[in-house]
Amino acid sequence: MAKDPVRVLVTGAAGQIGYALVPMIARGTMLGPDQPVILHMLDIPPAVESLNGVKMELIDAAFPLLKGAVATTDVVEACKGVNIAIMVGGFPRKEGMERKDVMSKNVSIYKSQASALEEYAAKDVKVLVVANPANTNALILKEFAPSIPEKNITCLTRLDHNRALGQISERLDVPVSKVKNVIIWGNHSSTQYPDVSHAVVETEHGEQPVAKLVADDAWLHGEFISVVQQRGAAIIKARKLSSALSAASSACDHIRDWVLGTPKGTWVSMGVYSDGSYDVPPGLIYSYPVTCENGEWSIVQGLSVDEFSRGKLVATADELVEEKAMAYSCFSS
Ligand SMILES: NC(=O)C1=CN([C@@H]2O[C@H](COP(=O)(O)OP(=O)(O)OC[C@H]3O[C@@H](n4cnc5c(N)ncnc54)[C@H](O)[C@@H]3O)[C@@H](O)[C@H]2O)C=CC1
Numbered sequence: 001m002a003k004d005p006v007r008v009l010v011t012g013a014a015g016q017i018g019y020a021l022v023p024m025i026a027r028g029t030m031l032g033p034d035q036p037v038i039l040h041m042l043d044i045p046p047a048v049e050s051l052n053g054v055k056m057e058l059i060d061a062a063f064p065l066l067k068g069a070v071a072t073t074d075v076v077e078a079c080k081g082v083n084i085a086i087m088v089g090g091f092p093r094k095e096g097m098e099r100k101d102v103m104s105k106n107v108s109i110y111k112s113q114a115s116a117l118e119e120y121a122a123k124d125v126k127v128l129v130v131a132n133p134a135n136t137n138a139l140i141l142k143e144f145a146p147s148i149p150e151k152n153i154t155c156l157t158r159l160d161h162n163r164a165l166g167q168i169s170e171r172l173d174v175p176v177s178k179v180k181n182v183i184i185w186g187n188h189s190s191t192q193y194p195d196v197s198h199a200v201v202e203t204e205h206g207e208q209p210v211a212k213l214v215a216d217d218a219w220l221h222g223e224f225i226s227v228v229q230q231r232g233a234a235i236i237k238a239r240k241l242s243s244a245l246s247a248a249s250s251a252c253d254h255i256r257d258w259v260l261g262t263p264k265g266t267w268v269s270m271g272v273y274s275d276g277s278y279d280v281p282p283g284l285i286y287s288y289p290v291t292c293e294n295g296e297w298s299i300v301q302g303l304s305v306d307e308f309s310r311g312k313l314v315a316t317a318d319e320l321v322e323e324k325a326m327a328y329s330c331f332s333s
């Protein structure tokens, strides 16, 4: 029997990531080749013409799985009955703006969208925040949608995770599909810690540690980390626009694994509400290694963290504590 369609909200759908993401969802990349979808696309009034153009293209592409497309600037209409919400829309930093100014714009956007999701989305809606500052936007959303379970609110660090896999694959000249279990700890920012301490490569002789195959700790502790941390900036420099196809693809990976499960023996990175695991302060949206089963993620427990890694976990947590304080100061102002 055919499955019922899943309603997927994409905010900022007229933007660059939105334009790359909606066809992936409509083609089944996110939820599977047998899962019909109805797309809900939200953007702001100045982008309405462009948003309607995206809807026209979706119709023209005749995606068999696409059972409907709503294009709207009305947040209530956008959120009605959605099962999955991908929050890509937000206020970008402009020349001359302080981080605090961007934060206060995003606090008000995420506050109102959180309230609409809480009131109108499916009660078990799964939320993925992509828009920067992704971790803190997700935290704001959680704050203003108290009835959405905190386990259902996440942010995207899968792009960073995939970037780390890509760098190891290039360095060792092995297919990226053979590399697994890197970890992105912390913030989706330049303080994130891409960690290969537990990463392995599947070889014909079984799984081999990445550290042993690379055999160059200076590279793993130096250039590798900074390339992954700075990859977003490198793409902006090259394209004069930020990552869009890789961000969209990674958003599909994030939701697919969350909903359909991670392969046995493999973990992925997701920004999730911290419970104090690995001595990270509770109450942050922090990127951890997770496995997913039956639509739920769990933090991978018991991994060893050496002194080098500990310093990096703490530094990125400190930045998130600071962002949280800045966001909370905007609630009252
Ligand atoms: N977490 C991650 O890995 C990544 C995050 N990003 C972030 O994703 C966000 C989107 O990036 P792009 O698509 O390249 O930007 P973009 O500027 O092309 O698109 C953003 C869209 O959001 C819309 N928008 C603004 N305010 C809105 C609101 N209140 N409600 C609904 N829509 C709204 C804009 O009109 C625009 O169409 C940015 O914040 C970017 O920094 C980008 C790449 C990776």
Ligand SMILES: O=C([O-])CC(=O)C(=O)O
Binding pocket: 132, 159, 231, 232, 233, 235, 242, 243
């Ligand atoms: O900095 C940006 O806007 C883009 C971004 O998050 C990334 O590519 O990781």
